[in-house]
Amino acid sequence: MIPKIVLTRKYNTLTISNGNDKLSINFDGKGLNITQHNLNARYILYIPYSGVYVKNCDFTPLKHNSTSYVQVITVHSNYSLTYDIQLSSGKISLVKHLTSEEMLRGFVSNGNAVQEFHQVIRAIIHNYLNMSTPIYTAYLKLSIDDEFMRIFEELKCKVLKNIIIFYSAGFSVFIKRVGIKRFNLSISSTSAYIDKFRSIVTELLRSALIIHDVRFGRINNDVKILLDLYLPCTIK
Structure with missing residues (x-):
């Protein structure tokens, strides 16, 4: 690249x-x-x-x-x-x-400028959140240490088949393990919880060993039906 x-x-x-x-x-x-x-x-x-x-x-x-x-x-x-x-x-x-x-695809947490590069991550998230929309979504493919799930400890949790779901009112995270330290995550939030969305997405991307893919405004097709269970019917 x-x-x-x-x-x-x-x-x-x-x-x-x-x-x-x-x-x-x-x-x-x-x-x-x-x-x-x-x-x-x-x-x-x-x-x-x-x-x-x-x-x-x-x-x-x-x-x-x-x-x-x-x-x-x-x-x-x-x-x-x-x-x-x-x-x-x-x-x-x-x-x-x-x-x-798209610029974040292929980021590897390696080198002497990793901390400086985190400014880029924050700024790109700001670019997306400056849009006015009733729902914000992110689809992430990351290599990341398993300990990352601690950031969801204040949320409710369910497991459906091979998908772990963390959720609260107007906010949800769907996690699928696809390999050793490899996870696909779909994150959705209503505009009322934009600060939570910003905080969690920022921490996930900053904690990633490798960012294989990141897409804002999209979610994994596997979770679209399940998502209706955790977001208010007013935004369907």
Whole structure:
């Protein structure tokens, strides 16, 4: 998978070596400033299924024919943006959009920037929760230590076949073990319990050894019928 660059307020400068050209991309907390000046590099390199690492050297972008490409993720106070940057024939093109949860697929809790990367996780969750909807859902495929279930100890619990269900009024978590330290989770919450949803999803993703998949606004097909048992009929 393609390496990505993460810029935060602390690790805020990427330097790119692109042939004879040297570019500096600085994140000022609001947006990107791109110049020809060679600033001191200080950024986070995110390599899916490898880890996240603090770097202070020039980054060489992927190149196809005469076009170079780099993807930069910026972390703001309560949201995250992704910049798709192309460099070609001395020209720079940039497309900006909200960072989606797809960016988290392949995250491995490895490297010297794991704690910094948790800012990205929080910001992406904020991106989703800033949407106005009567119900919030998340479908997660994680490698995670079994002890993670302690975060549900205040919820009621039932076991149906091979699915563990933790629930309370307007909130539910369906868990299916699919291997050693491998779990699929479907989490649903009404808007009244958005803070609980935010807290639990954040802790799950931060505790994951590997994030194999994460999808907001969706749940596993296996639990759609069971879900009606644990959410108020007013939102069906």
